[in-house]
Amino acid sequence: MGNFPQALLAFIAVLIISCPCALGIATPAALMVGVGKGAEGGILIRGGEILERAEKLSTVIFDKTGTLTRGEPSVTDIVPLAERPKDEILRLAAAVEAGSEHPLGEAIVRAARHQMLDIPKVSNFEAIPGQGIRGEINRDRILLGNRRLFREQGYQINPATEEILTRLESDGKTAMLVGCNGLLMGIVAVADTIKPEAKEAIAALRREKVKVVMLTGDNQRTAEAIARQLGIDKVIAEVLPGDKAQVVKDIQRRGEVVAMVGDGVNDAPALATADIGIAIGSGADVAKETGGIILVKNDVRDVVTSIRLSRATMLKIKQNLFWAFIYNSIGIPIAAFGLLNPIIAAAAMALSSLSVIINSSLLKGFKLSTS
Ligand SMILES: [Mg+2]
Structure with a gap:
């Protein structure tokens, strides 16, 4: 027979040291700080399991229009052909387009206003459907449109x-x-022009060893031109709105953990599938x-921040589990021998x-910038 009080003390010590209380808070504590940190940076995360999944992410699929690009056309080039200043060309183009409701026309007018050009009044305005537009400014006959229209008009x-x-x-x-x-x-x-921060976001994803795919309903040529500017080499173009979710599924079937980034109504099924x-x-x-993560600041660089934040959070969970276990695993044998x-x-x-x-709480020091 041993010493009963001593055995009782050892028994109590074992009970106390084996309490897994820290284990219970290891995961939620880190997730709470991670989700809070995201919110601080305008990244709304719906629940901790999103962070857990984001850590394993291998492919990011981006919708093109409105996500990587601004989603509305703007003037990209003005090429003078008759040794007249660019402003003059833009002013004339804006004048004939001033009454137009066409998005391309609106882009031209917007560009002219942006440069503070005064847009002259146009008379005898006429739209030629699918080809262009014409009008007169002080008896000067102005024509704006495609090659076919110009050839037909004798240019x-x-x-x-x-x-x-x-x-x-x-x-x-x-x-x-x-x-x-x-x-x-x-x-x-x-x-349609790319968002200035999109290129940086793609480069940062590359550094994180994440594959990038661009998905769009646009034709192959336009899509590839945009992808080239962004440094994306995988383009899936001419996808019908209803087929976007299927594309996500196909990529998942190859064993990829997929994030879908989108802005439109037609992206919702793909967002839900990813x-x-x-x-x-x-x-x-x-x-x-539908999104599990919402980028409040509309900045696609926050996709990278989300991934980095999720990785940092998961690392914290692992460290927490270590801290939760280490006292128990060292303490239990010591306590069992009545030495604690x-x-x-x-x-x-x-x-x-x-x-x-x-x-x-050290996770609060996580840097939210991409660089
Ligand atoms: Mg879109």
């Missing part, structure tokens, strides 16, 4: 001009000729409702929980 388009038009078009731009009284004045090109749906804050309500005072055991347990809390 000469020389090979050098033809070459410029082709180059602009192969860059995915819509090129329009501007003419005045039978003389070609210049070319105005309009295109392992992680990331919605742009300025996007459609249905996209935001129950008071010290209790202190060790308090310390264990404290370590987990302190370690989790």
Whole structure:
């Protein structure tokens, strides 16, 4: 027979030191800080399991229009052909387009207003559907439109001009000729432009060893032109809105953990299908409702921040589990041999929980910038 009080003390010490209280808070404490840190940076994360999935992410699929690009056309090039200033060409183009409700026309007018050009009044305005527009400014006959319209109106388009038009078009731009009284004045090109921060986001994803795919309903040529500017080499173009979710499924079937980033109504099924749906804050309500992560600042660089934050959070969880276990695994054998005072055991347990809390709160120091 041994010493009963001593055995009782050892028994109590074992009970105390084996309490898994710190274990219970190891995961939620880190997730709470991680989700809070995201919210601080305008990244709304719906629940901790999204962070757990984001850590394993291997492919990010981006919708093009409105996500990587601004989603509305703007003037990208003004090419003078008759040694007249660019402003003059833009002013004439804006004048004939002033009454137009066409998005391309609106882009031209917006560009002219942006440069504070005064837009002259146009008379005898006439739209030629699918080809262009014409009008008169102080008896000068202004024509704006495509090659076919200009040829029909008797304009000469020389090979050098033809070459410029082709180059602009192969860059995915819509090129329009501007003419005045039978003389070609210049070319105005309009295109949906990429968001300035998108390129940086793609490069940062590359550094994180994540594959990037661009998904769009646009034609292959336009899509590739945009992808080239962004440094994306995998493009899936001419996808019908209803097929976007299927594309996500196909990629998942190859064993990839997929995040889908989108803004539109037509992205919602794909956002729901992806392992992680990331919605742009300025996007459609249905996209935001479906997304597991919402980027409030509309900045696609936050996709990278989300991934980095999830990795940092998961690392914290692992560290927390270590801190939660280490006191127990060292303490239990010592206590079993009756070598651990129950008071010290209790202190060790308090310390264990404290370590987990302190370690989790260190995540507050996570840097939200991509660089
Ligand atoms: Mg879109």
